Amino acid sequence: MKKISFTLNGERRQVHVSPNEILLEVLRYKMGVKSPKSGCDSGDCGACTVILDGKAVRSCLIFAVEVDGQEILTLEGLSADGLSPLQQALLEKNAFQCGYCAPGMILSAHELLSNKPHPTEGEIKEAISGNLCRCTGYQPIIDAIKSLTQKR
Amino acid sequence: MEKLHAVGQSAVRVDGKEKVSGAALFTDDLEFGPDLLYAEIVEGPHAHAMITKIDTSEAEKVPGVLCVVTGRDFPYNFGLYMKDRFIFAQDRVRFFGEQIAAVVARSPAAAKKAARLVRVSYKPLPKILNPLDAIEGDASLIHPGLKSYEHVPWFFPQPDTNIAHHRKIRKGDVEKGFAEADHVLDDTYEVPRYAHCAIEYHAAVAKYDHSGRLTVWASSQSPHTQRNLFANALAPMGIRHNDVRVIAPHVGGGFGSKAGVTMEILAAAIATRVKGHPVKVMWNREREFYNTYQRLGVVARLRLGVKKDGRITALHHELYWDAGAYVEYGANVVNAVGLSAIGPYRVENASIDSYCIYTNLPPGGPYRGFGYSEFLFGLESHMERIARHLGIDPVEIRRRNAIKAGDLTAYGAKMNPSGLMQAIDAVAKEIRWDEPVLPGNDEEAVGKGFSLFWKAPAMPPNTSSSCFLKFNEDASINILVSGMDIGQGFLTVMAQIASEVLTVPLSKIRTENPDTDRNPYEWQTVASHVTWGCGNAVKLAAQDARNQVLDLVSRTQNLPKDTLYLAEGSVRCVTKPSFRMALEDFVIHGIQMPDGTFRGGPIMGRGVFMPEYATTKADPETSQGGHPNVHYTVGAAAAIVAVDKKTGKVKVRKIVEAVDCGKAINPDLVRGQITGGILQGISTVLYEEMKFDHRGKMLNPNFTDYKIPTSLDLPDEVVPIIIEVAEPDGPYGARGMGEHTMIPVAPMIANAIDDALGLRIKTMPITAEKICLALLKKNEVR
Numbered sequence: 001m002k003k004i005s006f007t008l009n010g011e012r013r014q015v016h017v018s019p020n021e022i023l024l025e026v027l028r029y030k031m032g033v034k035s036p037k038s039g040c041d042s043g044d045c046g047a048c049t050v051i052l053d054g055k056a057v058r059s060c061l062i063f064a065v066e067v068d069g070q071e072i073l074t075l076e077g078l079s080a081d082g083l084s085p086l087q088q089a090l091l092e093k094n095a096f097q098c099g100y101c102a103p104g105m106i107l108s109a110h111e112l113l114s115n116k117p118h119p120t121e122g123e124i125k126e127a128i129s130g131n132l133c134r135c136t137g138y139q140p141i142i143d144a145i146k147s148l149t150q151k152r
Numbered sequence: 153m154e155k156l157h158a159v160g161q162s163a164v165r166v167d168g169k170e171k172v173s174g175a176a177l178f179t180d181d182l183e184f185g186p187d188l189l190y191a192e193i194v195e196g197p198h199a200h201a202m203i204t205k206i207d208t209s210e211a212e213k214v215p216g217v218l219c220v221v222t223g224r225d226f227p228y229n230f231g232l233y234m235k236d237r238f239i240f241a242q243d244r245v246r247f248f249g250e251q252i253a254a255v256v257a258r259s260p261a262a263a264k265k266a267a268r269l270v271r272v273s274y275k276p277l278p279k280i281l282n283p284l285d286a287i288e289g290d291a292s293l294i295h296p297g298l299k300s301y302e303h304v305p306w307f308f309p310q311p312d313t314n315i316a317h318h319r320k321i322r323k324g325d326v327e328k329g330f331a332e333a334d335h336v337l338d339d340t341y342e343v344p345r346y347a348h349c350a351i352e353y354h355a356a357v358a359k360y361d362h363s364g365r366l367t368v369w370a371s372s373q374s375p376h377t378q379r380n381l382f383a384n385a386l387a388p389m390g391i392r393h394n395d396v397r398v399i400a401p402h403v404g405g406g407f408g409s410k411a412g413v414t415m416e417i418l419a420a421a422i423a424t425r426v427k428g429h430p431v432k433v434m435w436n437r438e439r440e441f442y443n444t445y446q447r448l449g450v451v452a453r454l455r456l457g458v459k460k461d462g463r464i465t466a467l468h469h470e471l472y473w474d475a476g477a478y479v480e481y482g483a484n485v486v487n488a489v490g491l492s493a494i495g496p497y498r499v500e501n502a503s504i505d506s507y508c509i510y511t512n513l514p515p516g517g518p519y520r521g522f523g524y525s526e527f528l529f530g531l532e533s534h535m536e537r538i539a540r541h542l543g544i545d546p547v548e549i550r551r552r553n554a555i556k557a558g559d560l561t562a563y564g565a566k567m568n569p570s571g572l573m574q575a576i577d578a579v580a581k582e583i584r585w586d587e588p589v590l591p592g593n594d595e596e597a598v599g600k601g602f603s604l605f606w607k608a609p610a611m612p613p614n615t616s617s618s619c620f621l622k623f624n625e626d627a628s629i630n631i632l633v634s635g636m637d638i639g640q641g642f643l644t645v646m647a648q649i650a651s652e653v654l655t656v657p658l659s660k661i662r663t664e665n666p667d668t669d670r671n672p673y674e675w676q677t678v679a680s681h682v683t684w685g686c687g688n689a690v691k692l693a694a695q696d697a698r699n700q701v702l703d704l705v706s707r708t709q710n711l712p713k714d715t716l717y718l719a720e721g722s723v724r725c726v727t728k729p730s731f732r733m734a735l736e737d738f739v740i741h742g743i744q745m746p747d748g749t750f751r752g753g754p755i756m757g758r759g760v761f762m763p764e765y766a767t768t769k770a771d772p773e774t775s776q777g778g779h780p781n782v783h784y785t786v787g788a789a790a791a792i793v794a795v796d797k798k799t800g801k802v803k804v805r806k807i808v809e810a811v812d813c814g815k816a817i818n819p820d821l822v823r824g825q826i827t828g829g830i831l832q833g834i835s836t837v838l839y840e841e842m843k844f845d846h847r848g849k850m851l852n853p854n855f856t857d858y859k860i861p862t863s864l865d866l867p868d869e870v871v872p873i874i875i876e877v878a879e880p881d882g883p884y885g886a887r888g889m890g891e892h893t894m895i896p897v898a899p900m901i902a903n904a905i906d907d908a909l910g911l912r913i914k915t916m917p918i919t920a921e922k923i924c925l926a927l928l929k930k931n932e933v934r
Binding site for chain 2: 032034035037038039040041042044045047075078079083087090091092094096097098099100101102103125126130132134135136137138139140141
């Protein structure tokens, strides 16, 4: 077991982990942060996406010990001060159905918009192409993100 | 027509904020405290074998292990429509990966380690991986006990064969019909198995406490059916229905996979062996593929006779279903198709034989479309081919044969009102059917394809829905129902219906996922029936509550009840425009009389809906005489595709789909179903393919090797069209449409590819590789 500390949704947290523990499992089962989901455990589906030092990453492919000293944002953190304009747009457009992919999808889109506030439709599709959704056919999600970039 | 204020609005989903904020909790997100145990499943490495010995002694020695359970602990069979299934394998395994035992431990790691130490000995049996092999005379029997299984009265198993059910239609005079035909087309189509691929795994946690209470938290489309099946299966242990409680949090996608009972019963059963502790059973992506329901595969032989003008004179449809190792649910897919395999056409002479065949592949079961996608691949391919052969426009041949209200269905009952013709016209117009499509460059070939679709809910005739509706002090409302929001927007639509009746805004109505102890009965969230069935129950409950409100106001205010009405959350009076009593002033605490006493009390509505006209009683030799399907939802769709002539890669340029949902309670959610269903349909026809090896082992149970579409695989344009021809017994005229949206996609893409390349591909999927090889072969022949 090794003690690691990192910033999770703006709060300094410490946790004991063994070297083979996966970040997704540590977040969910040791730290009570449930928005990152498991959908494949092999990096295919993107449901476990979190923002690590500003970049969207798959928490099922990262060992928890690797994030020592870094900063992690999950959907809980993004929602802490109310819905972001991105979340608001997705809500108003009824962009999600079952909502299981939503946490990962939103964080991938959040990363895109943080770096590029006015992406093209192609860039939006590219940014969320690692997040599988079986319900929506993606278009309502893309349209919601697009509406936001036009509003700005 | 009355003016509607809530129904027909594209309201924001009532569960939307939970889902975009990360607040929505799914089964594996729930906390069960430090006493939570973990079960790991031991699977069989044979598609068909006798189990000769199970040695759990080494597994039991692993530190942290509490117990190991096997089939011997639970010698019970269960099933939704036919009790052919076992909690754990009994004397034999019937598919590769079937559950044989479970290890229960303090940690997932200890459970996994111990599971590898359970030693099982087998005597392999001949395996059958194809339905046509299974009906050969010398085929070994997969279920020698078939004749002893309990089943619903509308199934007809054939003892001492691998045929678990045979649905037969005999209507009119088929021989005469074919004799009168000017053209007869005979061919065979094959549709393989598919996986649902909900992103959330199946998950179940169960606790059997020291008082004998069994609580199961499960990702479920069917909480009450699960309670019923758990209680029935575990009855020998003294468990009754009121001992069992199923709590269903949000569901991360269902598509049929979380209907009925599959792995959830493992948690329920295992919990009884570790009394007092919650125990979790989690599936993973691999097991999602090979040990839940799969969509059934089918080999469909189709013979269709038409006159020169394209009018159908006779149809013969033989469907051989690869239903898998257990058919307790899948046999009803076979039954549903048997009743409906004439498609949305007027067919006076029809014979249909739909065979449910056991194979040593994973259990087939419900999947969005419930068999209709599969048989319509053949039928709608056939219609297009016949039209082209006769030189009739493919849209026109469908207009000429389209079923109308009052025409007789395959089983002889009258077809319900529908907007099929409007759908055909709307789609043909939007896709510009009469205009040529042009290739973008020399490398591609372009084509158009059309398809109709229909589907009825496949439900027992006594399927019912119910609702409790209660007011709170501020006249906000809780609606208690047991349908599941599996993404389709069920909860939102129920709230809109109650809002319509009671004039309370949507923001004051709460509808949540159910707990079978608290919420009234719902059969299951399947068959695209809950908007219609549960919607009726909610409407009745709201009307019941309204009636109580108006009664109370009438008797306390001395106003005739028939002059009172609700508007914007208040009771108003047609003869006294100044009269206004706000609901929040009395729906809990009642109305005070001049002497200081009160009248009334909490207003609580109740609604129950059962389609009392449905019956499965019919002649088993012909299926004539019953009314097994309550109604059909119909529609039409068309696609334009561009195919790369070198690689065979298909690009979908445009899809138009019109569905007659009777009344769109929430048009935005209807369009969402169309957009999502179309991509799921595209995926089955162009991308997805299950690979099994000679042992019956699935080779690609992961998203790396079994591809589902990403945001980069979308059609260039999708145009959803809503048609509204009211269903007479639907709430505000609504009928279901969730499954239907993917049904026409495979045949219309096949038709468009044929139009583009002159290539008729009759086996799904139609991958780039398959097209490319077919093109090479075609060019060689030239």
